[in-house]
Amino acid sequence: MGSSSGGDAGDPKLQKHGEQHHAAGMMGNGSDSYKQYYDDAHAPSPSEEWHSSSPASSTRQMLSRRFTPVAFVKKIDWGSLWAKAKEWIRNPMNMALLVWIVAVGVSGAILFMVMTGMLNRVLATKPQRDTWFEVNNQILNALFTLMCLYQHPRRFYHLALLCRWRAGDMLQLRQVYCKDGTCKPSERKHITVVVLLLHLNCFAQYALCGLNLGYRRPERPVIGVALTISVAISAPAVAGMYNNLSPLGNDYEAQAAQAYDDDDDDEASSSSCNNNDNNPQQLQRKRRKSSSLDKQQSREWAGGLLDVWDDMSLAYLSVLCSCCVFGWNMSRLGFGNMYVHVATFLLLCLAPFFIFDLAAVNIDNEDVRDALGLAGVFLCVLGLLYGGFWRIQMRRRFRLPASHACCGKPDLTDCLQWLCCCPCALAQEVRTADALAPPAARPVASINDDDGVVTVPPASVSVIIRST
Template structure:
């Protein structure tokens, strides 16, 4: 009885791990040693021996055991598999489906699964009664192979720029490159022993996958079904199938995804260092953060900046990639290459595929699919417009029945140059920080700052090195007459020369200890000129 209780308690301990991701809903994270230490009484309970189940359920001191032995002992306690939480799993899946990239992936998987099932039925002879002629079956087999080849080629083309970028980062391996690679390949973004070699192995496998698909695509385009060599075809299919599987398993369960004993402490240490650096930088960063930024003009205000408008129309891809990089959304060359492939590759790939399909209806549908996919490639810009609007808290346009994301997609789909020009003008208006916009610094050292009521823009001085603050004095008010001036912290008297040095010093000392007066603020708003910085 004691051994049974102990075994059951061990089994329950395996079910108390916190959720970490989608895989944790299906499998538990119990260790191999803990499972091997599972005693014989617990194993007999797992296999459902009724005598021991009755002995456990008859003991009133173990309420957990009685809860797990309902229905006459037919409910098995599985110590290494967690019970599924269907509500949480459903919520996770719904949030996953809402992502536009995941929707596109589901559509791609639907067509791949449909063609694969049809090809399987043809190759196994299950459609012989429907398609009686052998020549017709071979023709449909070739059509399905060509469509599958086009679908996989398109997917490899879309993913290959990012993989090439990671290969460049691994070869260069700078300080910023390490952080980016760890966040992509290492679990929790933490440092791993010999991580560069492990990440290089994964990236090379992904490169082999893309190159194998390109080689298979060349075979399908250069040869017919009768003249196509079998050995290279089998080789490319084997490499293209096994390489991504090995890469995924190695990334998840290899050294890059394995839990380290000191991983929690390392994550906390890294977070502490990041927070410390950010706090230290924030102490010296006195830039004005814009709480509620606005778009620079309307969608059709293209002539506000003629240069930006012409570049957005004639050099859409380059301007888009440059704007994304300065917003902090990734490498410029990756965005440019991916955008070009999204808008051009489908027409090329599906047109060549249609030439190898000897069926007029299917050929026409494949060509039309390529054209439609090229047009839908503009939605790539709409996706990143959504990310820009959400990160920097820009207002949305709800003309599509209040759906902001749908409005962004529609704007890019039907007026891509106007949307891109508006985004570039907006970034030109502000200075980009990590997760927000700051007021733009002018050449004279001023920055724009919104007033408290949001009715006007006030110019405030930017902090200077070795200067404690700055003195702001209204035009029309003379220091000699005892006028007040508003200041933030003080002034470095070494920056002031002339006979007014003593007077300014006295005014600054008085104003540092005095809160602003409402009457003074109203008087200052009536002055025509905004403010003047006394620096010399």
């Protein structure tokens, strides 16, 4: 027995086994001693305790609990996001912008994969890769050039307003470049910087287009291409940052803006800011009041879509000079400058054909050249949707009856009317504008300036400001 007990005492395993039996025997006497023993037996080692209490471990646990992808997805209100997306896509201009973004994304992705060698298994030979590179390069060049062409007439118009700088010009430019459409300190100088940067973007893109169209890929100057691409990309980015970080993107009180305007050229701008009629809240109330008055008046389209025999001279003008008649009609209805509408309409209906045909000159593949030519023709036809967009705006502003002939969608019907018979739709709009005159077709805002009376479209301002 003595040797056995001595052996048990010397063996750690047997000693621990005996202690467990001893603890089990004491459970009847009290649970505290067993609990203390159990906690001591299962206590973590010093190394395990250090790992569990380390900052990295606690940070990982916190991130795993709080920033899981499932928890982030659950926090998104998908219903409201889907509703906003549907409301955004209903605008025809946004729809065209989405198609442009998708086309740029697809062509850019293919160009990137060709440049990085990701398509070498599909395009085994170098001539094939060169052809795909040039095709997507020319497509991207055409798309960005068209976007600059469409935006440039409006930017020229804004530059002309900056040079003239009358009271009505200030209000129109503030709606585009100033936050909340309110006056800012030294706003003329800051708007000039933004407009010049946007012009620089257009001219750099035109220079890049000339290099892509005038030279084949082996002969194209690398420095010129890199310089024009850098300027074309950086100019609008700098313009956007400047517009947000400068006083144009900040909130200022009218009195503070007047105190900062020390230049003589900005005195008229600061005085117009102090006018109570320029308050956005009051403008909103007056717009609601005018819209409620418009609801009380029942208006109709002047004749049907095919009633062109009512005015043969107007019918001939709508066919032979659609762009001029369209711009003149939009201007007198208060939808913007006539020359901007004429230039934009011409560019939308003619520029895609020439840009895509010129882009196909440097491509050796006959099928690709034909495809680019057909794409240009297709985009020219879709340019008529510009008239459909403004027909929608006219119908909404003047509360004209909507047609549900196409899938029950009035907006889609207006666009298809311009696509199928644009002279007929234009003639109907001109006849309706004549019927709406004199009170509805005239601009509702007039500004007394030193040089005379300046009329401002209702989209820019709907109050009468009397300068003192």
